[in-house]
Amino acid sequence: MSLSLYYYYLSPPSRAVLSTMRHLGLEPKLKITSPLAGDTKTADFLKINPCHAIPVLNDDGFILNESRAILMYLCNKFPNGKVLYPEDAVKRANVDKLLFFDGTTLYPAITGSIMRPILRAKTKPSTEELAVVTEKMATLETIMGDSEFVAGNEVTIADISIAVTIPILKAMVNENFITAKLLRWYERVLVKIPALKQLNEEAFNGYIGLKHNLLSATSN
Numbered sequence: 001m002s003l004s005l006y007y008y009y010l011s012p013p014s015r016a017v018l019s020t021m022r023h024l025g026l027e028p029k030l031k032i033t034s035p036l037a038g039d040t041k042t043a044d045f046l047k048i049n050p051c052h053a054i055p056v057l058n059d060d061g062f063i064l065n066e067s068r069a070i071l072m073y074l075c076n077k078f079p080n081g082k083v084l085y086p087e088d089a090v091k092r093a094n095v096d097k098l099l100f101f102d103g104t105t106l107y108p109a110i111t112g113s114i115m116r117p118i119l120r121a122k123t124k125p126s127t128e129e130l131a132v133v134t135e136k137m138a139t140l141e142t143i144m145g146d147s148e149f150v151a152g153n154e155v156t157i158a159d160i161s162i163a164v165t166i167p168i169l170k171a172m173v174n175e176n177f178i179t180a181k182l183l184r185w186y187e188r189v190l191v192k193i194p195a196l197k198q199l200n201e202e203a204f205n206g207y208i209g210l211k212h213n214l215l216s217a218t219s220n
């Protein structure tokens with residue numbers, strides 16, 4: 001078995017895949033690919049993923065991009081994957097629902113309203129941009145209800161997919177931006193998935209440095 005992962009530590013979906021792999025006892029060969037350095041736009045990388053994005057998994061020649069599809073694939077393929085992706089149809093449908101909510105709604109709001117202003121315009125997100133994310137996080141809380149985790153009372157790949165963006169909110173905005181309920185949920189996820197805790201801490205420090213470098217240039 002040969003597993004490799006095109007990865008960058010500041011990429012939330014990359015961290016979702018790597019922490020899931022480590023949780024399942026899989027250690028891929030990492031192919032460090034920095035979008036900030038233009039590594040996703042090279043001719044060689046575009047042959048691997050025409051969508052010019054990481055993460056990309058190479059499993060013995062089977063190439064797969066889109067982090068949530070990779071998470072599902074890993075859990076389907078490896079026997080212990082069911083610990084993070086329940087086999088029961090209803091429970092699995094709830095996990096899928098949260099993965100789609102993240103992929104179509106929450107994650108695009110965070111990248112569009114928080115990362116884009118900082119990376120592209122080198123300005124802090126506006127009040128209106130922050131409100132876009134606040135509204136999606138409130139929706140997440142409503143969906144969770146009284147559950148321990150986003151799709152029920154067991155930690156799943158949906159928690160991992162969503163929890164990888166928390167360091168962005170903490171570093172690029174601040175911890176008070178996240179509600180107490182979501183902070184408690186995040187701590188529960190980190191206790192269950194230690195591999196994620198380590199990767200997210202490394203990313204938090206990287207985001208703080210990035211924010212400092214980008215925003216100090218425009219004294220924001």
Ligand SMILES: N[C@@H](CCC(=O)N[C@@H](CS)C(=O)NCC(=O)O)C(=O)O
Pocket residue numbers: 010011012013014035040041051052053054055065066067068
């Ligand atoms: N929906 C994709 C998003 C991947 C994505 O946006 N990756 C970013 C890094 S976080 C990237 O590689 N961007 C470089 C580019 O678009 O050229 C996934 O979940 O895998």
